[in-house]
Every structure is written in structure tokens, then in C-alpha cells.
Amino acid sequence: MTAPFPQSRLKGTAMPRTGPETASPIIAIDDLSKAYGSLQVLKNCTTSVARGEVVVVCGPSGSGKSTLIKCVNGLEPFQSGSISVEGLSVGDRKTDLTRLRSRIGMVFQHFELYPHLTVRDNITLAPRHVLRRSRDEAIDKAEALLARVGLADKADRFPGQLSGGQQQRVAIARALAMDPVAMLFDEPTSALDPEMINEVLDVMTELAADGMTMMVVTHEMGFARRVAHRVLFMDGGQILEEAPTAAFFEAPRTDRARSFLSKILQH
Amino acid sequence: MHAFDIDAVRLALPFLWSGMITSLTLLAIAMTGGILLGTVIAMLRLSAPRAVAAIAAGYVNGLRSVPLIMVIFWFYLLVPLIIGRPVGAFVSAVIAFTLFEAAYYSEIIRAGIQGVSRGQMAAAQAAGLSRLQAYRLVVLPQAFRRMTPILLTQSIALFQDTSLVYVIGLHDFMTAASITANREGRLIELYLFAAAIYLGLCLAASQLVQALKRRMATS
Numbered sequence: 001m002t003a004p005f006p007q008s009r010l011k012g013t014a015m016p017r018t019g020p021e022t023a024s025p026i027i028a029i030d031d032l033s034k035a036y037g038s039l040q041v042l043k044n045c046t047t048s049v050a051r052g053e054v055v056v057v058c059g060p061s062g063s064g065k066s067t068l069i070k071c072v073n074g075l076e077p078f079q080s081g082s083i084s085v086e087g088l089s090v091g092d093r094k095t096d097l098t099r100l101r102s103r104i105g106m107v108f109q110h111f112e113l114y115p116h117l118t119v120r121d122n123i124t125l126a127p128r129h130v131l132r133r134s135r136d137e138a139i140d141k142a143e144a145l146l147a148r149v150g151l152a153d154k155a156d157r158f159p160g161q162l163s164g165g166q167q168q169r170v171a172i173a174r175a176l177a178m179d180p181v182a183m184l185f186d187e188p189t190s191a192l193d194p195e196m197i198n199e200v201l202d203v204m205t206e207l208a209a210d211g212m213t214m215m216v217v218t219h220e221m222g223f224a225r226r227v228a229h230r231v232l233f234m235d236g237g238q239i240l241e242e243a244p245t246a247a248f249f250e251a252p253r254t255d256r257a258r259s260f261l262s263k264i265l266q267h
Numbered sequence: 268m269h270a271f272d273i274d275a276v277r278l279a280l281p282f283l284w285s286g287m288i289t290s291l292t293l294l295a296i297a298m299t300g301g302i303l304l305g306t307v308i309a310m311l312r313l314s315a316p317r318a319v320a321a322i323a324a325g326y327v328n329g330l331r332s333v334p335l336i337m338v339i340f341w342f343y344l345l346v347p348l349i350i351g352r353p354v355g356a357f358v359s360a361v362i363a364f365t366l367f368e369a370a371y372y373s374e375i376i377r378a379g380i381q382g383v384s385r386g387q388m389a390a391a392q393a394a395g396l397s398r399l400q401a402y403r404l405v406v407l408p409q410a411f412r413r414m415t416p417i418l419l420t421q422s423i424a425l426f427q428d429t430s431l432v433y434v435i436g437l438h439d440f441m442t443a444a445s446i447t448a449n450r451e452g453r454l455i456e457l458y459l460f461a462a463a464i465y466l467g468l469c470l471a472a473s474q475l476v477q478a479l480k481r482r483m484a485t486s
Contacts (some may be wrong), residue, residue, distance in 0.1 A: 102394065125404060126391075
């Protein structure tokens with residue numbers, strides 16, 4: 001069980017936005033545990049993400065952050081606890097996992113664009129084959145989304161012809177093409193050259209401003225500070241700390257979070 | 268010894284040509300069927316429940332452990348027993364070659380699938396594609412692009428192996444050459460001719476594979 005945090009603390013942040021609704025969470029993670037053999041990678045994780053909420057998950061490498069968000073859309077199986085997305089249980093065998101996944105967008109560290117398809121076809125593939133949209137409808141949507149991420153002129157390119165930052169923006173457009181109710185970001189800027197990080201973060205910031213529900217694993221603390229409503233700090237497979245953004249950065253409660261922040265904020 | 272007489276070859280050309288048609292038809296069907304079945308087997312080994320994957324693995328290892336000539340012969344004898352009527356040499360050869368080659372193709376295809384990053388499958392599934400759709404639309408197109416040279420090389424070997432159908436009396440190119448050679452008493456001419464044809468075709472095909480590899484390396 002978890003309590004969505006009160007959202008009145010938003011004053012003074014850089015971006016105008018409405019706070020998330022606290023009613024029923026889009027993603028609810030309850031007492032989640034996962035092990036690879038004897039290695040426990042997630043221990044009793046409980047949290048939730050409300051509609052319109054942006055949650056940043058941070059913590060040292062190997063702390064289970066990526067595993068946690070990959071459990072949300074069932075890319076990683078888990079042994080105990082539960083996750084529900086819009087009320088549908090992820091671990092339940094009766095749940096139509098492909099349908100559930102089609103409702104959640106995911107952006108990967110290494111982009112994972114389909115290298116054999118053009119940018120346009122990358123974006124239209126799932127809408128056409130999963131949502132059964134017509135070719136024309138899917139293409140119109142793809143082109144509108146490409147314009148939105150600033151890549152309207154790249155529709156006919158192949159992923160290999162784009163820079164990392166451009167590829168990641170295409171990946172975001174690809175996920176948005178499914179009209180997801182929430183987006184998961186798994187270290188979206190970790191594989192990028194420094195000069196390309198901002199173009200991706202800018203797109204994500206806009207997305208947050210538009211009210212998208214987001215769960216973001218990232219080391220970009222500036223982004224977290226500006227955009228997140230709430231921060232989860234993980235270490236050793238546990239959620240050690242969960243706090244409204246300002247509270248987390250100004251007064252981390254645990255020593256682990258304090259030392260993590262002091263290391264990561266030095267540069 | 269007679270003098271070298273190329274006329275024996277010339278006169279037998281229509282017969283040899285019909286043999287070549289049989290060889291090429293067998294190649295085309297076994298290659299298509301073998302690659303299709305091989306793809307299914309490779310996917311089963313990688314994605315099916317453990318018991319099914321084990322059966323697929325057993326199939327591959329079993330067929331790769333017996334000589335092709337035995338498989339050809341078995342099917343020629345077994346298929347009529349199983350379905351209760353003779354099917355003819357050609358059909359039984361097609362079945363034997365398809366099933367046999369599928370085992371070899373599947374190993375190539377399995378390696379090709381494993382060569383595609385796991386993140387591709389994850390990305391496709393994260394977008395809501397079923398596992399089968401993810402294979403069909405995302406993983407296999409990339410795998411096949413990379414595997415084409417090796418699959419073609421395997422198919423060249425398959426073409427040479429089609430000559431083994433002489434054991435069941437099917438008139439492929441090799442058998443046609445052999446029959447003509449014995450009938451006309453022109454063993455040297457006919458076998459030289461057959462060798463030249465096999466050499467020419469296979470050499471040309473492997474040159475094609477090399478060119479394809481070069482093109483893929485530069486693109």
C-alpha cells in the first residue's frame with residue numbers, strides 16, 4: 001500500500017502544470033519481490049503512480065530501478081507481490097498482457113528502434129498491427145508526432161542514419177503513437193553523448209507538461225528536480241526513500257540517499 | 268578405348284535437361300520447405316515451453332546424426348507404409364530433403380535469431396506485439412537479412428546432395444548422366460560433363476554469395 005503524496009508543494013518549480021489526480025492510481029505496485037535464482041533483485045517494493053504524475057526512480061547501478069519498471073509492463077516476470085495497471089493485474093495469467101502493454105509506452109536506454117525499418121515504419125508498426133489502424137491514419141499520426149519531437153524531415157531515414165538523440169526522440173514518438181496512458185523511461189539518456197541529452201530531456205519535459213503519466217529511471221537529477229512530482233530512491237532492490245521532489249533533494253532522510261546525491265550532484 | 272566423343276553428350280541433352288529440371292525443382296521445394304520448417308523449429312527451440320523445445324532439439328540432433336542417404340531411403344520405404352499407397356520417388360524425396368534440410372537450416376536460423384539483440388524483442392513486445400508478431404515483423408526480417416549468405420551456402424550443399432536420389436531411382440541430373448553414360452558406353456564424357464555442370468553452377472552460386480557478403484559489409 002502507498003500514499004500518493006499531497007501535491008501542494010509544487011510552488012517554485014520551473015514548469016507550470018496541474019498536479020496529478022490522487023484518485024485511483026494508473027500503476028500500483030504492491031509488495032513486489034523478484035529474484036534471479038538466489039539473487040534478490042527486488043525486495044518488497046510498494047508504490048503507485050497517479051494519473052498525470054511524473055515519478056523519477058533513481059539510485060546506484062544495480063539497485064533494481066530498471067528491473068522495477070520492466071516489471072510494470074511484464075517484460076520482467078516477478079515471483080511475489082502484485083502490479084496493476086489501470087486495475088489490470090500484470091502477473092495474472094488471465095490478463096491479456098499484449099493488450100496491457102499496448103496501453104503503456106516504453107523508452108529504452110539503447111533506443112531499440114527497428115533498424116530494418118524507416119523512421120515512419122518504426123512508428124506505424126505497432127499502431128497498424130496491434131491497434132489495427134489503417135495505414136493512412138497511422139502515417140498521419142506518425143508525421144504529427146515526428147513534428148512534435150522536431151524530426152518532421154526524418155520520416156524516410158533509417159535509424160542508423162540518425163544521431164543518438166534523434167533516435168531516442170523517434171523512440172519516444174514511437175511509444176506515443178500508441179496513445180499510451182502512461183510512459184516508462186528506462187535510463188533514456190544514459191547511452192547518449194552529453195550534447196544530445198538535453199534534446200531528449202526537452203521532449204520529456206514537454207510531455208510531462210502535457211500531463212502524461214511518467215515513470216522515469218534516470219540519473220539526470222536536474223530533470224528530476226524540474227519535472228518530477230515525486231522521487232523514488234532505490235538501493236539493493238528496495239525502495240529506500242519515496243518523497244516529493246523538493247523534500248527529497250532538500251532533506252533526504254536516509255544516509256544512502258544523502259551520499260548518493262552528494263556524489264551525483266558534484267558534477 | 269573410343270576417342271573422346273562429345274556427340275554422346277549432345278544427343279543426350281534433352282534427357283539430361285529433364286534431369287536438371289528434376290534436380291532444380293527438388294532444390295527449390297526442399298529449400299523453401301526446409302527454411303520454413305527450419306524457422307518454426309528454431310522459434311520453438313528458443314521460445315516454446317521446455318518440453319516442446321526439447322522435442323525440437325531432439326529432432327534437429329537426431330536428423331543431423333544420420334546420413335542423408337539413409338533418410339532418403341527410409342522415406343521412400345516408410346511413407347507408402349504409413350499412408351498405405353505408393354507416393355513415388357519424387358514426393359518421397361521432397362519430403363526427405365525438406366525434413367532433413369530443415370534440421371540444418373534451423374541451426375543457422377537459430378543463430379541468426381540469437382544474433383538480433385534481445386532488446387528488439389523487448390521493444391516489440393513492449394509496444395503490444397505478440398511474440399509471434401514480434402518474430403515476424405521485427406526479429407526475423409533482421410535475422411534473415413544477416414543469414415542470407417549462410418542459407419545460400421547451405422543451399423549449394425543441398426543442390427549437390429540432391430544427386431543422392433539415385434538410390435531411389437529418381438531421374439535427377441546426376442542419374443540422367445549416369446544412365447546415359449552406361450547406355451552409350453561414354454562414361455568419361457558424361458561424367459566429365461556432369462562434373463563441369465555441377466562445378467559451374469556451384470561456383471557461380473558461391474561467387475554470388477561472396478558478392479552478396481561484400482555488398483552487405485559495405486552497406
